[in-house]
Amino acid sequence: MTRLVPFFGFALLAVLLGFGIWWNSAHDPTAVPSPLINKPAPAYVLPKLDDPARMVSKESMLGKPYLVNVFASWCFACGEEHPVLMAESKSFGIPVIGYDYKDDPNDAKTWLTQHGNPYDTVIADQSGHTAIDFGVYGAPETFLIDGKGVIRYKRIGPLTPDVIEQQLKPAIEALQKEAP
Amino acid sequence: MTPELGQLALILALMLAVAQSVLPLIGAWRGHRALMAVARPAATGQAVFVALAFAILVWAFVHFDFSVQYVAANSNLQLPWYYRIAAVWGAHEGSMLLWVLILNVWTVALALFSRQLPEVFLSRVIAVLGIISVGFLCFILFTSNPFGRLLPMPPDGADLNPVLQDPGMTFHPPVLYMGYVGFSVAFAFSIAALLGGSMEQAWVRWARPWTNAAWGFLSCGIVAGSWWAYAELGWGGWWFWDPVENASFMPWLVGVALIHAQAVTEKRGSLRAWTILLSLFAFSLSLLGTFLVRSGILTSVHAFASDPRRGTFILCFLAVVVGGSLLLYALRAPKVAGGKAFALVSRESAILIGNLMFTVAAAMVLLGTLFPLLGDAFNLGKISVGPPYFGLLFPLLMLPVVVLLPFGPYLRWGKSDTPMLKQVLVRAGVAALACAVVSMVFVQGQLKAIAGVASAVWVGVGVVLYLVKRWREMPRGRRYPAEMAGMLLAHLGVAVFLIGVLLSESLSVTRDVRLSPGQVAVVGGYEFRFDGVTQAQGPNWVAEQGVVTVTHNGSPVAVMHPQKRTYSHEQVQTQSSIDPGISRDLYVALGEPMDPQHVEGAWALRLYTKPFVRWIWGGGLFMMLGGFVSAGDRRFRVKREAEQAQTVSSTLQESRA
Amino acid sequence: MTGRFVRIAALVALIALGSAAFAQAIDPLPFRDHAEELRFQHLTSQLRCLVCQDEDLADSNADFARDIRHKVFELMQQGKSDAQIKQYLVDRYSDFVLYDPPVNGRTWLLWFGPLLILIAGGVVVVNTIRKRGRAGTPTAPTDNGDDW
16 A cells, blocks of 8 residues: 555645644744753843942842843833733732843833833843843843742743733742742 | 726636536546536636736736735835836735736646647646636635725835845746746646546656746746845845745755656656656645745745635645545556566666655755754754755755766666766766866865866766767757757756856855955955945935945956945845856945944945856756756657557547546 | 734834844954854854844844854854854754754654655665566667657
């Protein structure tokens, strides 16, 4: 029955292509999953946006889990995510650091004044070099880092109420259960 | 002219296509001549309506009818008329209409130029083409209607992507589709043969000119696309193994195998099942390519805007047409090996080996293109497959083909004696080695370049040796039948292509430089002097135009004008400047000014020298010429008396089958 | 219908935004010598621009691509090897960033699949030639109206 080989070969191909269509509609095809999940966050030292003389570093944040939300004033999707953050950031129960990515500090400050500031602290990475160590390739992105400084969850793209309920909050709860 | 008329024309075309599909098939099955006779008129009628719909869309573009959404999305008031016409096939909906139009062009051509085909066979062929047309017309009408309205009508449209505003755009898609879609004819011939049941050789002879012509068009289309990418995209690249490029290359590879398999089956009667299978594969890959480009499952700069609904539709169509044809093959393909036998050393064997390499190459390209999808399906992580993969495996697979090529014409059918072959081996081999050694001096020991010279001389000398042999042995007028001339041209094209690829890849020099007006950079032995930037203007763009004077050892070579254009909707496009040449191209692209406030100061520039890059497309054009010249061989058109008698009896047999 | 138009317009605007980065792929860097420049060109042509639609780092105009190119340059200046530079990026951005897929357990099908297909096809070809050879081999000239 070797004559049926091409037919079955094609059938397999068609199944793969059908899968491709489904997968594409269910996932963001541009999202690149991070290889840093469950790996230590990079050792970062970045100035605060409103007080560049003061630094925030990985060491200074050890001890308790926290969120890092990568945003920028030029980022269109961040504008969409922002109201969600304004509404929900307090309900996370953990500190939320705003990570201003490749942005002019004045633009960023104006933007935050205009749209509101949901963050506990805002740090600025003007050059974007530290962001490379985080595996950031665009904004918005959100990292959940635990008390030991390990990245436990990454969201690529804007946070939506669904993502927060179904992915972020459970991840935060799981962390809080394991911490002594 | 109201766009709704275009939609109506398409609906009428669809109805005629249904008639064209169903009635002649029933007629062929039943031996009912009146039903079979529906084929030609239905096909012609369908073509008329599709052409009308296409003309209406062109009209809408030319007359700025922004009430048609597709027109508004792809053109605007400043777009020059020639790009407005090209914009018709600039996006998904219009390109699908072009696809169907070209399918109709091939169908009508077949209906006109096939008087010698038996009626039963031709009805089936036209019916199959009708089925394909039905599928695509439904696809257009239900998911991709170019005539949808946009109300209220905007005062001005969006724009055609500046990358597409290039002569390449007017030329590349129609020619490429002529090739892509042209394989449907070979496909239809094979299906008709499978349905008919009688496996006489003659049908392959009728299929050959159509297949050769389609392959010629595809070669030209791929060359056009490659040249356009080189000229327009700004970075001197001519092939990136991008999924959409691969989608056109896979049918081309299988097309090469098909052309050679058809030659074997036509002349020797053997390998019939392979020939049928290859023609099914070639067109299936064309359809697959159409799917990949529009379904959104692959990431590519060329991909059209995607929509899961469209992807699903094409996939179902693919499943029916390809799945159905492969099932038919499994059930009806000749089970017993027919035709004349052949030995290990014979032209048939060489063609078999060559076809194996081409088919594996096509499979490799398919695997590499789809592997990221496999990675998603089996959770292997997100993987990229790019030029390093394809660029390694493809030459490896083509190596046996290049080695065998000079022997092709010298090998006899059935069984070949070796003395002649040994002579070719020695002569071509010595020439290749000698040229390789000589070239070492000129190419600074670059292995790829030496390999390029050696392989090209190997193939080229093989072709020339055979040319000379025929000249000596045959009388005038019988030396180079068109089929042979086509073969020699195409094989010569391979030699030209090898020089182009291997030399340009190994000897090209690229440098990014920062130059103030008056400064000189030396690249590849040429001196490039930057002479500042002026302003320039076009119909729908303004540009900063650099002036670069090129000299070679002091004597002037060219003055080049790279541009940075800003189009009507603030889209910026780098327009590189190319100084073409037979032995090298010079290529300059303008980057950014060092200080945006002072454009009269220093600028970043990218300078290239690209030896022999034109030979890449030259080789492709030789191959295209070979395909067309072969297709024109009178032998394929003249029906011989013995065959006529045979066909009459087989027609009666077929219609009872 | 307007929804689709808006989406298309947004796509166009996105292209414009991407192109607004102008021709930043042209990026003269202070190489020590031509060999270093060649090495950089070769390396960046094998790395993928993550935010582009299938482009390598050498050809991409995107801001992000420029950042990564500068990082590659920095690592080269620090004396890192090609493999180390690629590993650095893979650690942060996964294998996706490599246009030359790694040869490992996950990609064996990609790298060895063509070989398997070649072997399978080769077996078929050998069988076909054997079968045909056994059937006797006529050397009579062809009767197809051609003499070659």
